Amino acid sequence: MQKHLFLGVEAIGQGAIDGGMSGVYAYPGTPSTEITEFIQDHPLAEERNIHRKWSANEKTAFETALGMSYAGKRAMSCMKHVGLNVAADAFINAAMTGVNGGLVLTVADDPSMHSSQNEQDSRFFGKFAMIPILEPSSQQEAYDMAREGFALSELTKVPVMLRITTRLAHSRAGVECSEVLDENQLSMPADPRQFILLPAIARRKYKGLLQSQDLFLKLSEESKYNRYEEGEDKSLGIVACGIAYNYLMEHYPNGTCPFPVIKISQYPLPEKLIKRLNLECDELLILEEGAPMVEESLKGFFANGTPVKGRLDGTLPRDGELNPDLIAKALGKEFFQGYDIPKVVANRPPALCQGCGHQDAYVAMNEALADYTKGRVFSDIGCYTLGALPPYESIYSCVDMGASITMAKGAADAGLIPSVAMIGDSTFAHSGITGLLDAVNENSSITVVISDNESVSMTGGQDSSALGKIESICIGVGVDPAHIHTIVPLRKNHEEMVRLFRQEFAYEGVSVIIPRRECIQRASSRKRNQK
Amino acid sequence: MKSDIILAGVGGQGILSIATALGEAALADGLLIKQAETHGMSQRGGAVYSHMRISDQPISSDLIPGGSADLILSVEPMESLRYLPYLSETGYLVTNITPFVNIPNYPDIEKVMEEIHKLPRYIAIDADAIAKEVGSSRASNMVMLGAASPFIDIEFSKIENGIRTIFERKGEAVVNMNLEALRRGRAFAEENR
Numbered sequence: 001m002q003k004h005l006f007l008g009v010e011a012i013g014q015g016a017i018d019g020g021m022s023g024v025y026a027y028p029g030t031p032s033t034e035i036t037e038f039i040q041d042h043p044l045a046e047e048r049n050i051h052r053k054w055s056a057n058e059k060t061a062f063e064t065a066l067g068m069s070y071a072g073k074r075a076m077s078c079m080k081h082v083g084l085n086v087a088a089d090a091f092i093n094a095a096m097t098g099v100n101g102g103l104v105l106t107v108a109d110d111p112s113m114h115s116s117q118n119e120q121d122s123r124f125f126g127k128f129a130m131i132p133i134l135e136p137s138s139q140q141e142a143y144d145m146a147r148e149g150f151a152l153s154e155l156t157k158v159p160v161m162l163r164i165t166t167r168l169a170h171s172r173a174g175v176e177c178s179e180v181l182d183e184n185q186l187s188m189p190a191d192p193r194q195f196i197l198l199p200a201i202a203r204r205k206y207k208g209l210l211q212s213q214d215l216f217l218k219l220s221e222e223s224k225y226n227r228y229e230e231g232e233d234k235s236l237g238i239v240a241c242g243i244a245y246n247y248l249m250e251h252y253p254n255g256t257c258p259f260p261v262i263k264i265s266q267y268p269l270p271e272k273l274i275k276r277l278n279l280e281c282d283e284l285l286i287l288e289e290g291a292p293m294v295e296e297s298l299k300g301f302f303a304n305g306t307p308v309k310g311r312l313d314g315t316l317p318r319d320g321e322l323n324p325d326l327i328a329k330a331l332g333k334e335f336f337q338g339y340d341i342p343k344v345v346a347n348r349p350p351a352l353c354q355g356c357g358h359q360d361a362y363v364a365m366n367e368a369l370a371d372y373t374k375g376r377v378f379s380d381i382g383c384y385t386l387g388a389l390p391p392y393e394s395i396y397s398c399v400d401m402g403a404s405i406t407m408a409k410g411a412a413d414a415g416l417i418p419s420v421a422m423i424g425d426s427t428f429a430h431s432g433i434t435g436l437l438d439a440v441n442e443n444s445s446i447t448v449v450i451s452d453n454e455s456v457s458m459t460g461g462q463d464s465s466a467l468g469k470i471e472s473i474c475i476g477v478g479v480d481p482a483h484i485h486t487i488v489p490l491r492k493n494h495e496e497m498v499r500l501f502r503q504e505f506a507y508e509g510v511s512v513i514i515p516r517r518e519c520i521q522r523a524s525s526r527k528r529n530q531k
Numbered sequence: 532m533k534s535d536i537i538l539a540g541v542g543g544q545g546i547l548s549i550a551t552a553l554g555e556a557a558l559a560d561g562l563l564i565k566q567a568e569t570h571g572m573s574q575r576g577g578a579v580y581s582h583m584r585i586s587d588q589p590i591s592s593d594l595i596p597g598g599s600a601d602l603i604l605s606v607e608p609m610e611s612l613r614y615l616p617y618l619s620e621t622g623y624l625v626t627n628i629t630p631f632v633n634i635p636n637y638p639d640i641e642k643v644m645e646e647i648h649k650l651p652r653y654i655a656i657d658a659d660a661i662a663k664e665v666g667s668s669r670a671s672n673m674v675m676l677g678a679a680s681p682f683i684d685i686e687f688s689k690i691e692n693g694i695r696t697i698f699e700r701k702g703e704a705v706v707n708m709n710l711e712a713l714r715r716g717r718a719f720a721e722e723n724r
Contacts, residue, residue, distance in 0.1 A: 005554060005564060030571035115571030171567040171582075171593035172554070243593070250592035324596040336598035338616035342646040344638045345612045348541065350577035351633060383575065390635070458572065 006175045008168040011139040012078075012106055013038035015146025020181035022073035022101075023051030025061035027430065028459035029080030030115035031169035032108035036078055037460070048183065054456075056465040057401070057430040058083035062090045062105065066159075069103040070195055072187030074150040081109040081122050086401065086431070088125065094159050095129035096197055096205050100189045102150025103159040110166050111290050111321035115458075117381070117398065119319065121290030126161040126267065130209055132216050133161045133267040134225065135242035139173040141225060141265060147178060156216060158209070165289045167321065168243050217268050225265035228273045233258040237281030239274070240264065241294060243322075244287035250324040251333060269294060278306050285330060286310035289322050351386060357517035358384040360489035360497070361451050362392040364515075365420070368501030376416060380404040380432075382424035383458045383519075384451050395422055402431025408446045409439045417445040418505045425452040429466035433473060439510045440478040447504045447511045450474075451489075453519035461522035474512045483507060489515035532562065532684045533588070535595045537614045538581040539605035541631045542574040546606055548697070549676045550581050555693035556685050557585045567593045576633050578610060585685070604679045606658070606672060607631045608643050624650050625679045625720065627658040627671065654678050654720045661715050670712035677716025681724065687717065 006014065013035045016024060026036040039045050040052045051068070055061035058079040068075035079087060084107050091105060107125075110116040126133035134149060136142040145162055153160040193201055220226060231237075238257075240248045241264040248261065260281060262273050277284065278298075284306055286295040295310040309315040315330045316322065328335055352359050362384075369376060379385055379395035380403060387394045397407055404421035411419040423432050428450050439446055450470055456462040466473065474484050485500050487493055497515065504511035536553075540546040550566055557564050562585050569579040582595045597616050603624045605611030611626035618624060626647060630640050647653055656678045662671035673694060680690055691710055698706045 005558065005566075007568070034570070114569075114573070167567055167593050170570045171565060173565045173590075173593070174563060246591045246593065248591075250596060253588070253591070323594050324592045328596065335596065336620055338598035338600075338618050339650070341615055342612050344642045344646055345609055346634060346636050346638055348576075348578040348610075348634055350542065350572050350575040353575060386575070458575075 003176045004174065005172050006139055006143070007034060007170060007172050008136070008139050008142045008164055009034040009108070009170070010038045011143040011175045012146040012162065012164070013042065014175070014177060015143040016076045016104070017042055017044055017050065018177060018180045019147035019150045020074050020183045021050060021076055021150065022183045023065065023068045023075045024078060025051070025055050025065040025075065026078040027055055027058045027061055027083060028456050028462045029083045029108075030459055031110060031166045032078045032080045032083070032106065033459045033462070035106060037462075044180070054462055054465065058087040059090055062087040062094070065103060066090065066094050066097070069099040069101040070189060071101065073101040073184045074103075075101065076104045076106060076146070078106045079108070080116065081107060081120050082116060082118065082400065083107070084122055084125055091125065091159070092129050093197060095131050095209060096202060097195045098157045098205070099153055099159055100187065100194070101184050102153035104146065104149040104153060104162055105159055106146070106162040106164070108164050108166070108169050109290055112166070114166055117400070119290070121293060122161065122163050123267065123290065123293050126163065127293070130213060131158045131161060132156055132219065133163055135163045135265050135267070136168060137242050137245040137263065137265055139168070139171070139175050142168060143175045143177065145225070147181070152219070156212065156219070158212065163242070165243060165321065213268070217271060220266045220268050221270040221272050223266040223270070226270045226273060227263050228276065229257065229261040229263065231258055231260035234260065234281050235283065237277040237284050238262070239277070239284060239286045239294060239298070241288040244289050244327070247322055247324045247327045248287055251328055251331065264294070269297070274298065281306065283307045283309060285315065287316070287322065287327060292318075349389060351389065352383060353520055355520045356383070357453055357489040357515060358387065358451050359392075360491060360494065361449065361515040362387045362394045364489070364494055364497035365422070365449065365501055366392065366394055367498045368505060369420070372418070372505070376418065377420045377422055378404040378407040378411065380421075380423040380427045382427050384422060384424055387422070401427055402435055405432050405435035405439060405446070405448055408448070409435065409444045412444045412446050417508070419446050420505070421446060421448045423448065423450055424457075425450060425454065425466050425470060426456040426464040428470065429464060433477060436474065436479070436510070437477050443509050445508045447501075447507075447513060450512060450514045452514050452516040453522070454516070455519040455522040457519040457521060461519060461525060470514055479510050479512050483509065483511035484514070485512070486514040486516055489517050533586040534584075534602065534683050534685070535600045536583040536585070536602045536604055536683070537595065537600045537617050538583060539603060539610040539614055540579055540607050541610060541633065542577050542579045544606050544631065545672055546579060546581060549604065549672050550583050551697055552673070552676055552690065552693040553583065553585070553683070553685075555696045556689040559689050559692060560685055562587055562685070563590055565590045565593050578613060580614060602679055602682050604675060606675055608640065608647065608655070609638065612643065612646055622652065623682045624653040625675065625682065626653070626655055627675055628655050629657065629659040654723055656716065656719050658716065661719070662712055665711045665715060666708045670709050673709045673712040674716035677713035678720040680713070680717050681720050
């Protein structure tokens with residue numbers, strides 16, 4: 001009997017709570033957001049007073065989780081794949097310090113870039129940090145791994161990565177829950193110097209991390225999440241990682257797969273299982289969601305062993321997420337390919353909501369920039385990135401969180417004056433403030449438009465950590481208060497907004513314009529909840 | 532029993548309310564479910580879909596393989612066509628005929644309907660009109676679920692109970708209106724299949 005119909009992300013939230021977690025630390029990012037939201041709404045999280053407020057960015061989130069681990073308690077940090085780039089400094093060094101209380105990093109990759117600017121595979125980061133990685137193939141495993149991940153972290157004394165991808169994150173299935181574990185008591189690290197990465201200590205810690213690799217390998221080889229499934233037909237051996245295992249089994253219901261299969265859900269790769277497959281089979285097929293990480297390591301530089309098929313030799317596409325059809329083709333299976341999409345069907349890309357304040361800001365900005373040459377607006381990550389599309393076509397960059405301000409500064413340094421940054425309130429708080437400081441220190445001729453909808457909107461209207469603080473942050477960083485303006489982006493204020501933009505674009509120095517109106521999605525959901 | 536369903540629509544149209552009602556019904560029937568949803572950027576007025584798989588046997592893939600969906604259930608006509616590569620040779624397409632126009636190049640609706648009419652098995656229903664007749668345009672998704680219900684191997688009374696469960700908190704009147712919407716949708720499909 002199914003107990004709960006959970007999204008993969010919800011299963012992780014429940015698993016973390018049931019695993020005795022004392023705090024979740026995260027910044028919203030698709031497809032990871034709902035883990036923290038689920039915990040925020042959970043009655044047991046409320047009862048236990050589990051920490052569950054949003055952090056300013058992924059780096060602060062991970063570091064805070066590490067601090068909770070230092071104090072002996074179990075903590076999880078959640079983020080999307082590109083969020084781990086932001087947290088990477090803390091993450092890589094946390095593998096060096098090790099943990100006290102169990103620490104799990106849940107990272108959600110987005111192959112096919114449904115809501116992201118790249119499809120980087122976080123397993124490389126796990127390997128780079130040299131820590132164990134868990135990659136669930138089902139919502140049940142996602143629950144179990146989140147729940148047991150803390151104990152694995154305490155056993156191995158390093159952070160553990162729980163890696164999921166979009167499909168698992170946002171797909172529901174039945175999940176059975178296990179006993180709820182107690183939280184850890186406050187306790188200090190046994191070694192008071194464990195977390196001091198001074199070179200002399202760091203060298204010792206690094207040797208320890210290297211020595212631990214044997215333990216991590218042994219745990220992978222004995223893991224219940226990795227297994228060798230027998231098959232009669234040895235012409236092919238299949239390695240199926242994470243959710244790719246399900247796509248494979250879709251074609252062989254009830255254990256009818258003729259080929260030997262290794263299901264991989266824990267890394268480092270279980271060497272013994274793979275060596276056995278290599279000995280027994282004529283060819284290997286590697287199925288993995290994301291980059292060909294396992295495939296590359298099995299193929300080797302000279303590819304002179306058992307032939308390895310996968311994403312590198314064209315058996316599967318090099319990019320994009322997997323699905324049952326791609327795997328059917330890789331196995332040479334015939335299937336009815338459905339009907340063609342009629343030509344009459346038009347693309348329907350996402351768009352700014354009707355009535356959104358970003359629209360008014362872009363209309364005014366376009367008018368104020370009409371007298372300048374094009375290509376002056378650097379933008380950022382958020383709903384307003386949709387200003388790249390018609391009818392606005394206002395922006396010329398979207399790279400990473402906070403890059404609007406620093407790229408505008410760099411362009412101004414090169415002589416493109418004025419240069420304009422278009423950034424949201426939450427993205428500004430996440431990674432815009434330090435860039436603004438750089439610009440202030442050199443009095444760069446840039447105008448920073450902080451389009452403030454008082455919410456983290458693209459991910460569903462979470463609380464922005466800069467709420468009510470933007471002007472004071474800008475003044476504190478050193479922007480001249482005479483060049484900080486706030487306006488309500490509404491059609492009736494259009495002329496005033498255009499005038500302000502024109503005035504500040506002409507100013508040779510740092511100016512900030514803050515069009516501020518609450519996100520209409522958040523406003524309507526707030527009104528619904530008040531009823 | 533196996534029912535592989537593609538739910539289709541535009542972000543904001545609430546296709547997941549259909550999935551929730553159906554999920555409740557399937558759970559009450561002791562069936563297994565996997566359901567992949569669209570979250571994130573596309574929810575801002577983009578094309579959204581959900582793969583809903585219901586079976587009495589364990590389900591492996593979260594995604595429905597191409598050419599094997601038993602049903603495409605779309606709350607918008609052009610969106611119904613976007614997922615045709617998933618439809619099986621014996622599958623049904625059930626779609627609302629009211630277009631949701633939020634793009635400048637939305638095609639001529641006559642041409643969209645022509646493509647729908649080319650399919651061997653389809654139900655094209657004016658769910659918005661029926662929903663208004665039963666009391667609220669917001670019930671149109673339940674009209675759509677009703678129209679699809681003859682092609683889903685779950686007892687109709689269990690689907691009715693699913694609707695009772697999800698609308699319970701909103702009071703008896705809302706429950707009854709949605710049940711009426713469901714029944715009217717089903718009646719239309721039975722007459723026009």
